[in-house]
Structures are given as C-alpha cells and as structure tokens.
Amino acid sequence: MIDKRTASAHEALADVRDGDTIMVGGFGEAGSPIELLHALIDQGAKDLTVVSNNCGSGEVGLAALLKAERVSKVICSFPRTANSTIFPELYRAGKIELELVPQGTLAERIRAGGAGVPAFYTPSAVGTPLAEGKETRDFDGRTYILEHGLTADFTLIKARAADTHGNVLYNKTARNFSPVMAMAGRATVVQAQSVVDAGALDPETVVTPAIFVDRVVHVAEPAHESELIAAGVAYP
Amino acid sequence: MSETPKIGRTREEMAQRVAQDIADGSYVNLGIGIPELVARFVPEGRELVYHTENGLLGMGPSPAEEDADPELINAGKRHVTANPGASYFHQADSFAMIRGGHLDLCVLGALQVAKNGDLANWSTGGKDAIPAVGGAMDLVAGVKSIYVITTHTTKTGEPKLVDACTYPLTGLGVVTRVYTDLAVIDVTPDGFRLVELSPGVDFEYVARRTGAPLLPALEGAHA
Numbered sequence: 001m002i003d004k005r006t007a008s009a010h011e012a013l014a015d016v017r018d019g020d021t022i023m024v025g026g027f028g029e030a031g032s033p034i035e036l037l038h039a040l041i042d043q044g045a046k047d048l049t050v051v052s053n054n055c056g057s058g059e060v061g062l063a064a065l066l067k068a069e070r071v072s073k074v075i076c077s078f079p080r081t082a083n084s085t086i087f088p089e090l091y092r093a094g095k096i097e098l099e100l101v102p103q104g105t106l107a108e109r110i111r112a113g114g115a116g117v118p119a120f121y122t123p124s125a126v127g128t129p130l131a132e133g134k135e136t137r138d139f140d141g142r143t144y145i146l147e148h149g150l151t152a153d154f155t156l157i158k159a160r161a162a163d164t165h166g167n168v169l170y171n172k173t174a175r176n177f178s179p180v181m182a183m184a185g186r187a188t189v190v191q192a193q194s195v196v197d198a199g200a201l202d203p204e205t206v207v208t209p210a211i212f213v214d215r216v217v218h219v220a221e222p223a224h225e226s227e228l229i230a231a232g233v234a235y236p
Numbered sequence: 237m238s239e240t241p242k243i244g245r246t247r248e249e250m251a252q253r254v255a256q257d258i259a260d261g262s263y264v265n266l267g268i269g270i271p272e273l274v275a276r277f278v279p280e281g282r283e284l285v286y287h288t289e290n291g292l293l294g295m296g297p298s299p300a301e302e303d304a305d306p307e308l309i310n311a312g313k314r315h316v317t318a319n320p321g322a323s324y325f326h327q328a329d330s331f332a333m334i335r336g337g338h339l340d341l342c343v344l345g346a347l348q349v350a351k352n353g354d355l356a357n358w359s360t361g362g363k364d365a366i367p368a369v370g371g372a373m374d375l376v377a378g379v380k381s382i383y384v385i386t387t388h389t390t391k392t393g394e395p396k397l398v399d400a401c402t403y404p405l406t407g408l409g410v411v412t413r414v415y416t417d418l419a420v421i422d423v424t425p426d427g428f429r430l431v432e433l434s435p436g437v438d439f440e441y442v443a444r445r446t447g448a449p450l451l452p453a454l455e456g457a458h459a
Binding site: 028029030031077078079081082087088091092098100101102103105106107110111122123124125126127129170172173174175176177178179207225226227 | 308325327368
C-alpha cells in the first residue's frame with residue numbers, strides 16, 4: 001500500500017543533515033511552506049544551502065531560518081523584499097553567501113536538474129555581470145550562456161491538496177516554483193491544506209504527479225507570512 | 237545640469253501615452269512601478285492580456301482589501317485578481333512564455349538606456365546595495381518588444397538616455413522605444429531618434445537633457 005502521509009512536519013524532516021541543499025517553494029509569501037520551515041528550524045540542521053526565489057520577510061518562515069544562522073548560502077533571484085531585514089543584515093555582515101540568478105534561469109536550472117539535464121544554454125543575462133566567467137556559445141548568430149541544472153537533498157513545498165500517493169494541486173499564484181522544485185528534490189516534502197485518499201483527485205487536474213513527492217504532511221490551517229508579521233510573531 | 241522644471245508629462249500621462257501604442261489582443265508584461273499604471277489607460281475597445289511572471293496570464297486589477305488573497309499576487313507582490321480566461325502556471329512555463337518569444341510586449345522602468353538599446357535597470361552597483369534581479373534579464377532577452385517608461389533625467393538632473401550605460405547591464409541592445417516625461421524616442425541603428433515631443437516641450441530642451449545625440453523626428457512620423 002502506498003501511503004506517503006507522515007504524522008508531522010518534524011517527522012518528515014527528521015533526516016535533514018548539516019550541509020544539505022534545501023529548495024523552498026514560494027514567491028514572496030505566496031506558496032511559502034511556513035510550517036515546514038519552522039519544523040526545519042526546530043530540527044537544527046545547519047550549514048544549509050537554500051534555493052528559493054526570495055529570502056523571506058519579518059522573522060518568520062524562511063527569514064527565521066536565516067536568522068537562526070542555519071543557512072550558509074542562498075541561490076536566489078530577489079533576496080530583498082518589503083519587510084526583509086534579516087538577509088540584508090547577514091549579507092552585509094559577510095555571514096551568508098549569495099548566488100544571484102535571474103528568475104527564469106533559476107526556474108530552468110531547477111527544471112533541468114529535476115529532468116536529468118545537467119546544463120543548458122540560455123540568452124538571459126548575456127553581456128551582464130551575471131554572465132561573467134560562464135561559457136558562451138553562438139547559435140544562429142546569437143550568443144547564449146551555459147547554465148547548470150540544480151538538484152536538492154530536500155524540497156519543501158506548500159499545496160492546497162494532496163492525495164495519499166502524493167499527487168498535488170496548488171492554489172493560484174502559490175504554485176510558482178513548487179512543481180519544478182518537487183522534481184529536483186531527492187526527498188520532496190509537501191505540506192497540504194487537505195489530504196485525500198488516492199482516487200479522490202481527478203487525474204486530469206493533477207499538477208505535480210505523485211512520483212515527484214515523497215512525504216505528505218497535513219497542515220490544515222497554514223499561516224501566512226504577512227499575517228504572522230502583522231501579529232508581531234518572531235519564530236521560534 | 238540643473239533640476240528639470242515641472243514641464244512635460246506626469247507619470248499617469250506617460251502611462252497613458254504608452255497605452256495608446258499597444259495593439260488590441262497583445263500579451264503584455266508590465267514591470268513594477270510606473271509601468272504598472274499602463275493597465276489603467278488602455279483605450280476603450282481594446283483587450284490586452286497581462287502576464288505576471290510569478291505565474292498568471294490574464295491578471296486583473298487589485299481587489300478591494302477585504303477580497304485580497306495572499307496567494308493571488310503579481311510580480312511586485314501586490315494583491316491582484318484573475319480575469320475571465322486567466323490561467324495559472326509554474327515558473328518554468330512562465331519563463332518559457334517570456335524566453336520563448338511568446339509575449340508581444342514588456343514595459344519596464346530604467347536607470348539608464350544607451351543609444352544602442354542597452355538597458356540598465358536592476359542595480360546601481362553601490363557597494364552597500366543588496367543585489368536583486370528578479371525576471372528583468374529574462375524579459376529583455378525574450379520578449380519581442382521592450383518599451384521603457386521613465387523620467388527623462390534623474391532627480392538630480394542627470395540624463396537617463398546615455399551614450400553608454402555606466403550601471404550594471406540588464407541586457408544588450410534590447411530597448412526598442414523609450415517614453416519619458418519629455419518625449420517618445422525610438423532606439424534605431426543610428427541612435428536615439430525623436431518620435432514625438434510632449435505637449436509644451438521643444439526639441440532643444442529634450443536634446444540638452446539627453447546624454448547622446450538626438451536625431452529629429454522623421455518627416456510625417458507617427459508614433
């Protein structure tokens with residue numbers, strides 16, 4: 001019997017090790033897996049590399065993981081956001097490394113990593129500081145740069161619904177990076193607002209097929225970053 | 237150079253001027269800031285489809301505060317709505333739309349535009365600045381037309397249309413047209429060419445505030 005349900009976020013993340021690479025879904029607060037991130041803080045793994053579009057806001061979720069000094073490097077397209085103070089402080093203090101990647105290149109590197117493609121050529125960033133030191137090649141008279149696929153030890157994503165096999169549906173623009181990150185994680189952990197039996201989701205509407213998902217945690221009422229910040233919450 | 241006096245188009249008038257040039261049925265990505273205002277001024281009878289790179293095609297206006305959904309936002313992380321006919325998709329698909337040349341037009345802000353169309357709009361390169369790029373480099377690499385909407389000069393009067401960008405580049409030779417408070421200017425193989433002056437502004441006034449030669453409008457040119 002396949003049943004990927006895991007009793008708690010803490011159990012789902014028990015085997016994260018120091019030095020692991022963690023992909024974290026979300027664009028701003030939309031799709032940010034706050035409860036999994038808080039469980040990762042409790043779990044205690046350090047020296048992590050985080051792959052995420054942003055670096056969180058306030059002192060909850062991803063920003064709280066950074067504040068706890070568990071992250072030594074971020075691979076990211078837009079690390080500063082309204083209400084983001086933690087990343088700028090750590091970066092200016094030289095306590096965190098930043099690999100800045102154009103958003104579309106970040107998405108494609110993750111997709112490629114999950115799809116077994118080690119590298120690809122892209123026109124994005126040609127001629128800019130972000131292309132420095134990268135291999136180039138011309139196709140049909142245009143210059144492209146070589147970018148490498150990305151994979152992760154763990155991927156943490158937030159979903160509207162999942163079934164016991166691990167098929168996943170998302171909510172509106174909270175989908176963003178999660179489907180490609182699910183493909184690129186050795187262990188993909190999903191926190192889902194509702195968890196249903198296999199067969200309850202229409203196969204035509206499944207967004208992330210179950211093969212990309214390893215663990216499903218039921219989080220019935222997920223917190224939103226902006227609401228926690230407005231309530232003055234700082235985790236832990 | 238002294239501070240630019242308050243003549244020429246306001247932010248809203250610049251956005252309105254851009255909106256006139258967007259064809260019915262276009263798929264359009266609007267950058268954060270002044271470009272976002274363009275959507276308010278689309279002429280009656282035209283239907284545009286707005287793409288926001290975080291994963292929505294068919295973006296509608298901001299909702300009333302009580303209807304805001306924290307999981308329905310645009311690339312500027314503002315609450316938005318989904319119009320009839322909208323779709324949601326993941327980031328790799330969103331940037332396939334961008335890089336694959338499927339979008340007709342992108343309207344962006346700028347720090348500098350060079351006479352050869354080079355664009356700098358993501359960083360002033362300051363030592364203490366936190367680098368952040370988002371989707372700008374992908375947009376300029378892939379969207380068919382790139383319009384820039386910007387004030388003609390900085391707050392301290394420095395030209396934003398320049399001979400060569402001094403700030404870190406976003407893309408090479410990508411800008412097709414610039415809409416400023418003072419004029420509409422095309423980027424051509426010969427450099428900046430005036431398309432149209434803003435009401436009450438003369439050619440010399442614009443040329444003096446442009447950091448590279450400004451060619452006069454072509455006879456009978458229409459924007």
